[in-house]
Amino acid sequence: MKVTGFTFIRNAIKLDYPIAEAIESILPICDDFVVAVGNSDDETRKLIAAIDPSKIKIIDTIWDDNLRENGSVLAIETNKAFQAISNQSDWAFYIQGDEVIHEKYLNTIKSAMTFYKDRNDIDGLLFNYHHFYGSYDYVGASTQWYREEIRVIKNNKNIFSFKDAQGFRMGSNEKLKVAKIPAYVYHYGWVKEPKAMQLKQESFHRLWHNDEWLENNIDKTEQFEYEEHISQLALFNETHPKVMLDRIKRKNWKFEYDISRNKRSIKDVFKKLLLKIGINASYQNYKLVEKFQEK
Numbered sequence: 001m002k003v004t005g006f007t008f009i010r011n012a013i014k015l016d017y018p019i020a021e022a023i024e025s026i027l028p029i030c031d032d033f034v035v036a037v038g039n040s041d042d043e044t045r046k047l048i049a050a051i052d053p054s055k056i057k058i059i060d061t062i063w064d065d066n067l068r069e070n071g072s073v074l075a076i077e078t079n080k081a082f083q084a085i086s087n088q089s090d091w092a093f094y095i096q097g098d099e100v101i102h103e104k105y106l107n108t109i110k111s112a113m114t115f116y117k118d119r120n121d122i123d124g125l126l127f128n129y130h131h132f133y134g135s136y137d138y139v140g141a142s143t144q145w146y147r148e149e150i151r152v153i154k155n156n157k158n159i160f161s162f163k164d165a166q167g168f169r170m171g172s173n174e175k176l177k178v179a180k181i182p183a184y185v186y187h188y189g190w191v192k193e194p195k196a197m198q199l200k201q202e203s204f205h206r207l208w209h210n211d212e213w214l215e216n217n218i219d220k221t222e223q224f225e226y227e228e229h230i231s232q233l234a235l236f237n238e239t240h241p242k243v244m245l246d247r248i249k250r251k252n253w254k255f256e257y258d259i260s261r262n263k264r265s266i267k268d269v270f271k272k273l274l275l276k277i278g279i280n281a282s283y284q285n286y287k288l289v290e291k292f293q294e295k
Helices: 019-029 044-049 072-083 105-116 194-205 212-215 242-249 266-276
Strands: 003-008 032-038 055-061 093-094 099-101 124-133 138-140 148-154 159-162 166-168 176-192 232-237 287-292
Touching: 003 019, 019 032, 019 044, 019 099, 019 105, 019 138, 019 242, 032 072, 044 093, 044 138, 055 212, 072 159, 093 159, 099 105, 105 176, 148 166, 148 176, 148 242, 194 212, 194 266
Parallel strands: 003 032, 003 093, 032 055, 124 176, 176 287
Antiparallel strands: 093 148, 099 176, 124 138, 124 148, 138 232, 159 166
């Protein structure tokens, strides 16, 4: 069984993306790794090239900055990396530049890939999510955060990145058939030094909106105000992936939040009640076939 990791990135240093940690977190179970490195204003390419030259293949790309609707350029860049994967690979492991996998899940992920490799009714593997917010001590607790997404897919070139690269589809826009595995993606996209977070917001929204929208909707400030965007948070009492520990030690800002201030909408309360009885009322970008039970 051959596994290839893949991702895309641009301006990782400038925008403070933990892309090196993201790649390193899944590299142990990948035979090789394809990275689409976009035209950057910093040393992103040098950063990627230094991770593991024996495994990593860089695809140099140019982002179309005129594509400023629905984040479609993100899917285009994802597809460039996916299409560059050799046909000899059985699985493609996708990781975004602000996502990391805890080492405690690697054996489970590999076991699931082995189990489903020859199952034609399974197109991919579905992961749970921890969305960190403000600091490494808090995670989003409302149902507004997406709970699950596909991050491992069969190396079937009929599969493509969907919309803004959130998930995947196949053929004529068909949802993938997936097995859900007991593993989490640690999403650190909302954990940055406030100045870097503000810069990321400005850069990120340019992929969706025109200049007029940005002028009217993005705060004119040097620092991102985390407190103004909170609905519900929960304390995170588990361990972080080992590859993230040095980055966490270097954290140079303070963020504290009183979880008793959480705001719960009626809709959110109702969705959580449904989840307790096994009903997921949120949008699902996949067809769940079964849950993987590791033996």
